[in-house]
Every structure is written in C-alpha cells, then in structure tokens.
Amino acid sequence: MNMGQMLLVLLGLALFSTILMSYYNTFTNQIDWIEKNQIQKQALRIIDFEFQRIESRVISGTRIASIMPEYQNFFTPIDTFYIHNLPYRLYLRAQPSHATGDTLFVPDPPQYMKMHARVVTQRGLGDSVQVGMIDVSVTKIFGDVFSMD
Amino acid sequence: MGALLDSIGAMVVGSLVLITILTSILNFQQLNYNIITVTNLTDISEKIFKVFDQYYMANVETVVGSEPSHFSYHATLEGGRKQLVEIIISDNKTGIGYPLMVKTTDILTNEEKIDAGSYILADYNVFTYYNRDMVEVASPDSVNNVMMELTFLDKGWKGDENDMIYYYMTIWKSFKKTYLK
Numbered sequence: 001m002n003m004g005q006m007l008l009v010l011l012g013l014a015l016f017s018t019i020l021m022s023y024y025n026t027f028t029n030q031i032d033w034i035e036k037n038q039i040q041k042q043a044l045r046i047i048d049f050e051f052q053r054i055e056s057r058v059i060s061g062t063r064i065a066s067i068m069p070e071y072q073n074f075f076t077p078i079d080t081f082y083i084h085n086l087p088y089r090l091y092l093r094a095q096p097s098h099a100t101g102d103t104l105f106v107p108d109p110p111q112y113m114k115m116h117a118r119v120v121t122q123r124g125l126g127d128s129v130q131v132g133m134i135d136v137s138v139t140k141i142f143g144d145v146f147s148m149d
Numbered sequence: 150m151g152a153l154l155d156s157i158g159a160m161v162v163g164s165l166v167l168i169t170i171l172t173s174i175l176n177f178q179q180l181n182y183n184i185i186t187v188t189n190l191t192d193i194s195e196k197i198f199k200v201f202d203q204y205y206m207a208n209v210e211t212v213v214g215s216e217p218s219h220f221s222y223h224a225t226l227e228g229g230r231k232q233l234v235e236i237i238i239s240d241n242k243t244g245i246g247y248p249l250m251v252k253t254t255d256i257l258t259n260e261e262k263i264d265a266g267s268y269i270l271a272d273y274n275v276f277t278y279y280n281r282d283m284v285e286v287a288s289p290d291s292v293n294n295v296m297m298e299l300t301f302l303d304k305g306w307k308g309d310e311n312d313m314i315y316y317y318m319t320i321w322k323s324f325k326k327t328y329l330k
Contacts (some may be wrong), residue, residue, distance in 0.1 A: 009162060016166065020173055027180045034187055041191075042319065045198070049321035053294065056281070060328035084317040 036129050039086065043119035043131035044138075046081055046088055051140045054115060064113045064144040068094040074116065074134060091118045093137075101141050111144050179306040183314055190301045190316035197249075197268060197299070198320055205234055205251060209324040212292040217274035220295065222324075223256070231256045238273040245310060246302050247273040271300035271315060281328060294323045 057067060071078065077089035096110030097103045103114060116139050118132030132138040204227065213233065214221035221235040233254040238247050246269035253262045279294040280286045298319050305312035 013162075013166070016169075020169070023173070023177060027177070027184070030184055031180075034184065034191075038191065038316070041195075045318075045320050049294075049323065052321070052323035052325075053283075056293070056323045056325045056328040059325050081319075083319050 035123075039121050039123070039129045040131050042083055043088055043121060043129070046090055046119055047117040047131065047138050050079075050090065050092060050117065051115060054142060058142050058145060061146060063146065064094075064111075064142060065109050068096065068110075068113055070094070071115065074118075074137075077120075086121055086123065089120045089122075091120070092116065097141060099141065099143065101139065113142050113144075115140050115142060182306045186303050186305070186314045187316060190303060190314065193268060194299065194301055194316060194318045198318070201236075201297075201320065202322065205236070206295075206322045206324075208326070209322075210326050212278075212289040212324070212327065215276070215278045215287060215289045215292050217276050220276050226253065236276075238270055238275055240273045243269070245269060245304060245313065246271050249299075269302060271302045271313075272298075275299055292324070293327045294321060296321050 054067065058064060071092040071094040074091050074093035076091070078092045079090045081088040081090065093116040095103045095114045095116070096106040096108075097112045097114035098106060099112050101114050106112075116132070116137035118130065118134065118137045121129045123129060205224070208225045209222045210225065210231075211223045212221075213223060214235075218238045218240060219235065221233060224232055224234050226232050226234070233256060235252040235254075236249070237252060238249050240247065249268040249270055251264040253264070254260070275297050277296045277298070278286050278292045279296065280291045281293040283294065286292060296319060299317075301316040301318070302313050304310075305314050
C-alpha cells in the first residue's frame with residue numbers, strides 16, 4: 001500500500017466517523033428536546049393546578065384582597081414539587097388588575113387580580129428548564145365574584 | 150511479503166469499519182425505536198390528561214371513595230346526567246403493567262359503561278388525596294384536591310420486561326364544588 005492509498009483510507013475513515021458522529025449528535029439532540037418538552041408539560045400541569053386551587057378559593061368566597069398578599073414575591077419559590085426526582089420550583093405573583101389584565105390605574109379595592117406564574121427546573125449543574133420568565137410569565141386573571149354587583 | 154502485510158492490514162481495517170457500521174445501524178434502530186415509543190407514551194398521557202381534566206373530573210360534586218388505586222365520585226358529565234364515576238387501576242398485572250379504566254354508572258338508570266383504553270401503568274397506587282390546605286387526607290369527606298402519579302410504560306427494543314421505557318406524568322385536580330361545602 002503506497003502513501004496515496006493510505007491517505008485515501010484515512011480520509012474515508014475520517015468521513016465515516018464524521019457522518020456517524022453527526023447522526024449520534026442528532027439523536028442526542030432529539031432525546032434532549034423530548035426530555036425538555038416533558039419537563040415543560042409537567043411544569044404547565046403544576047401551574048394549571050395552582051391556578052385551579054386559587055379559582056376554587058375565589059369561588060368558595062375567599063376575597064382576592066386576602067389572596068393577593070400571599071403571592072407578592074416572584075423571586076422566592078412559593079413551593080417546590082419533586083417529580084421523578086426533579087425539583088420544580090414554582091414562583092407566583094399576584095397583581096391587582098382590570099378584567100383585561102391591565103394593571104395600571106386599578107381601583108381600590110380591586111375586582112380582579114392577575115396571577116403570574118413561572119416554574120424553574122434544575123436538571124443539572126447550569127442546566128435548567130423554565131416555563132414562564134420574570135418578564136414573560138404564564139398569566140391568568142381572576143375576578144372577585146362576590147364583589148361584583 | 151509486502152503484499153501479504155497490505156492484505157492483512159486491509160482486512161483488519163475493513164473488518165473494523167464493517168463492525169462499526171453494523172453496531173451503529175443497530176444503535177440507530179434502537180434509539181429510533183425508543184424515541185418513537187416515548188413519543189407514543191407522551192401522546193397517550195396527553196389524551197388521558199385531557200379526558201380526565203376536561204371530561205371525567207371537570208365537574209366533581211361529591212367524593213365517594215378515596216383509595217390509592219380506586220377513586221370514585223359523583224359528577225355531572227356531558228349531557229347533564231349525574232353519574233357515579235370510578236377511576237380504577239386494577240391490581241392484577243396484565244402483561245407488562247396494571248390497566249387503567251373508568252367505569253361510569255348512571256345514578257337514575259343504573260346503566261354502566263366502562264371506558265378502558267389500552268392504558269397500562271407501572272404502578273397501581275396512583276392517587277393521593279388532599280384537603281383545601283394541601284394536607285394529605287384519607288376520608289372522602291375531606292377531599293378537595295387529588296394528585297395522580299401516572300407512570301406509563303412500554304416494552305423497549307429488546308422486547309423483554311428488563312428493558313422497559315417509562316414516561317412519568319403527575320397531574321392534579323382541584324374540585325371546585327367541594328370547596329363550597
């Protein structure tokens with residue numbers, strides 16, 4: 001085998017390895033996306049449940065004015081859910097609002113509150129998955145049904 | 150002598166490349182199978198979440214039974230008829246897991262219907278019950294919220310029970326009408 005042939009074999013091996021690695025890389029990325037998607041879905045279930053609980057309280061006569069003080073800090077988790085050994089940290093914040101969700105010039109006492117939610121899951125060191133962010137959170141508006149005439 | 154060494158070298162390199170190609174093809178098939186299976190399990194879990202959240206548990210009125218594998222309650226389902234709804238996870242293992250089914254009984258006519266999809270779970274103790282303060286409770290009268298820890302499973306590439314693929318989903322439901330009592 002001369003030098004040229006050896007070089008060709010080496011080039012062939014390099015090309016083969018590159019193709020193989022790119023395939024593995026694609027699969028690894030797909031698996032990562034699926035895992036992230038599962039975490040995001042789970043996080044949305046948590047947010048949905050917290051909103052359901054607040055709705056249940058509002059319907060059963062708890063005034064939003066008494067609910068709002070419970071949810072004022074958007075930087076400290078209000079609860080941490082451990083699901084399949086992953087911690088889902090839930091952050092909630094309540095703001096007085098109009099029915100449209102506008103939070104400016106809201107009369108006192110407010111008839112509506114806008115709930116902001118976000119969930120942060122730490123998968124590993126420096127690897128987190130978030131649903132909702134501080135500025136762009138998952139929101140829902142609740143009306144104080146017993147104050148409306 | 151040189152030609153012989155060349156031939157042996159070519160055979161060794163060729164064999165290594167062939168083995169790597171075959172191993173890679175098998176690995177790709179396995180990975181592809183696993184991805185498809187997880188995607189299917191995700192679809193099933195989404196369907197179950199929707200049907201529980203928006204249909205069976207959308208209008209729970211009174212909780213009747215609260216066991217870890219059997220949840221029963223009165224609810225008004227679509228059509229306005231009051232039903233006894235039972236969500237049952239059988240403790241008899243069928244195949245690879247425990248089947249999940251929903252039984253509805255019309256309160257007026259006693260007509261029974263069983264909604265049993267091909268939903269197989271890894272565990273049958275899935276329900277945990279909470280009161281309005283999220284304290285775990287056992288008595289049906291105290292139940293305001295429920296948590297369902299569902300682990301869906303399917304056989305992996307090898308097709309035996311030592312190589313299973315799992316999908317974990319935890320869902321909660323708050324029963325608004327029970328808060329009014």
